[in-house]
Amino acid sequence: MSLFGRSPRGGNTGTAVLLDIREPHEWQAGHAPGAVHLPLSALAGGDGLPAAARSRPVVVICRSGNRSRRAAELLWDRGVEAVDVIGGMRDWAGAGLPVVDARGGHGTVA
Structure with missing residues (x-):
């Protein structure tokens, strides 16, 4: 089973950055190691991508996939390649992939 959806225009995740768009309390409870955080509320409000995500394809993740789909569409509208x-x-966690909390310990999905 693939965890990755198709972007609105195809998408290539070769050198991508993982962008977690959940709210701060969700991020702090648990996120993928190496992910970059920007809440969907901030992205939808016009905030730009964090420096680590600029000029790179973006793989967007949320709790269940609904917000990430919306965020990928917003990013494409801004000219960012996103899935x-x-x-x-x-x-992600169900597939046995790592989840860390804000302190770097074992995290949970909130």
Whole structure:
């Protein structure tokens, strides 16, 4: 089973950055190691991408996949190559992939 959805225009994740668009309390409880954080509320409000995500393809993740799909569409509208993770952090963790909390310890999906 693939966790990655198709972007609105195809998408290539070769040198991509993982962008977690969940709210701060969700991020702090658990996120993928190496992910970059920008809440969907900030992205939808017009905030730009964090420096680590600029000029790179973006793989967007949320809790279940709904917000990440919306965020990928917003990013494409801004000229950013983006795909979303189907099933989000729930399926990420369910697939046995690592989840860390804000302190770097074992995290949970909130």
